[in-house]
Amino acid sequence: MEITTLKDIANELGISVATVSKALKDYPDVNKETKKKVLYMANKLNYTPNQLAVNLRTKQTKTIGVIIPTTVHHFFSNVIDGIIAEAEKKGYLVIILQSDEKLFLEKLHVNLLIDKRVDGILMSLSNKTNEFVHLKKIISRKIPLVLFDKVEPSIACSKVRIDDKKAAYQAVCHLIKKGYRRIAHFRGDLNPKISNDRFEGYKEALLDHDISYDPSLVYVCNNNKDFEDGYLNAQKLIKEHSNIDSIFAITDLVAVGIIKYFNEKGIKIPNDIAVVGFSNWFMSSVVTPTLTTIDQPAYEIGKTATEILLQEIELTHLEQPIKHKEIILPTHLILRESS
């Protein structure tokens, strides 16, 4: 005997499949005695329901799909942790796909997940994503969608993110309060919202403290190799601007690249130049000097996004209307040696 089915139990007991099914699901219209017998036999034959059949029948898969740019990333692996933890708690499985920052893969994966009939989808958009038909397709199929981290405002769905502009503002204000005035910014790629938001926060902080904004102090890191971007741009910065006293980097990894270069060149942090990062990667607490940075609640972002998604799945299933939420989780400035 291979795998036990309802039919096997039914045959064994000389009753119908329907009754067996109902007995196992504790329907009221089945005799207590037969319930006992069914339970006993199910146990004896080691029965577990074939989820494929259940899924087909109930049109629910108890599975959610996740599309993120990459898993090899401190932030995303913590987000995944939060997602899986929350999903497991509610009995959902998690399928993870990587867009590798490519739009065509993102689209492909969306189709895959739709075909797979996942109950809901969680996405952080790739940096290259500048059109959104694939997201609209998800919504038109009535599949709950929650965007996190890299979100698109124009899409009607729930979103979980941080306030990048505010966090950047906070970081730069910190530098200003510490007395730094010539503040460079190593920004991210031009397209993504978070990159622009952080840039805006940087500018606004300068403005609010009557420091004139100098575009030549802004360096773009867009090679997808943050560490090297930081290292090389630090090199460039030192050549081009000798009078810099601090840098606000879009990412800890960029900041660590900067630190590496400065350490090699004997440039003292923070005495010669202060450095502030963004994300509070584990690494920032162990580099020398330790890095001042913005703590981004990655685990909570994953957990919260999943909570909302599962709620919306339940509501959809009950055919009730859903009100989309936009959650902004708080960030914290972590003060360390580098500033």
Place this chain on the structure above:
Amino acid sequence: MEITTLKDIANELGISVATVSKALKDYPDVNKETKKKVLYMANKLNYTPNQLAVNLRTKQTKTIGVIIPTTVHHFFSNVIDGIIAEAEKKGYLVIILQSDEKLFLEKLHVNLLIDKRVDGILMSLSNKTNEFVHLKKIISRKIPLVLFDKVEPSIACSKVRIDDKKAAYQAVCHLIKKGYRRIAHFRGDLNPKISNDRFEGYKEALLDHDISYDPSLVYVCNNNKDFEDGYLNAQKLIKEHSNIDSIFAITDLVAVGIIKYFNEKGIKIPNDIAVVGFSNWFMSSVVTPTLTTIDQPAYEIGKTATEILLQEIELTHLEQPIKHKEIILPTHLILRESS
């Protein structure tokens, strides 16, 4: 109209569901004209097959399950990267579950994946796993299983791993060749094979160079907080043994903890004490001083394990016998400043 099914196409064209199905799968016994019509209509109605129904019928889900201790880990996130990349290439989806180093969760997840009818399972065992009925259950269900990293020799399945003993041996030999003699070892928990293997490699290297093995130089790191373990044990070590000249740490994270403490106490690396890690986390290339370590091919481990698993899935499906493989991937000693 909600979602298009074969029936919709059939009704629209006034033909049977069977013909539509066969037309879409390019069966030879359907007229070219009708094939064209079906294809056209399928396209027009935006048809995609309901995978749930396909799965139920074909008894294949094109999905593999992965159970690992944690995703928030440089090694594992790279393994996942390799797994997902390879699986995606072959049209398989990946469900990821975390055991959180707990045996009961590992068992639970195994059952979940079996019920979910995944086509195959990839596992790295938790540190606490000391019984294997759940693995045998997978095998008895004829579900291909591939163990990687933390494997169990007694289980009859394919395995992908590195030679931990040899790698550790290599690392310690390197220290000895550099002239270090009083070599401490910060080892991992007592149960896991990899922890013991590395320990054995350490001992053998000493033996082969006529250095007597001193058990008091071995410190156990088992708080699941490698960084702190390294930091605290470094503190302890300095108190207890003033004449140490080097440390071989089971993990880069432990090594970084050590480095942190030494940096704080002004102990010079490698002049006072040398440090060697294990894994070649990204971090090791950016800490000060940069860390000598063993490069562990995480991505390749994930990729290779998945390749083997998918092969075995194919063979199982063709009802052909499978020969289990044991692949040992090469490690490399990365020389850096800390030794």
Place this chain on the structure above:
DNA sequence: GAAAAAATCGAAAACGATTTCGAAACTTCT
């Protein structure tokens, strides 16, 4: 003891696809 009510069961349809096998239609050949 008959009628009404309650308890218990199972046949059958459904979910949406795949695949076998026989029937019908059409060609080809003598």
Place this chain on the structure above:
DNA sequence: AGAAGTTTCGAAATCGTTTTCGATTTTTTC
């Protein structure tokens, strides 16, 4: 024209479960 062979199609079974609804049996009520 009729036999034989080819194409082309579709009815029906199947995967394993869920759920409705009607049938049957048992219990209750007066």
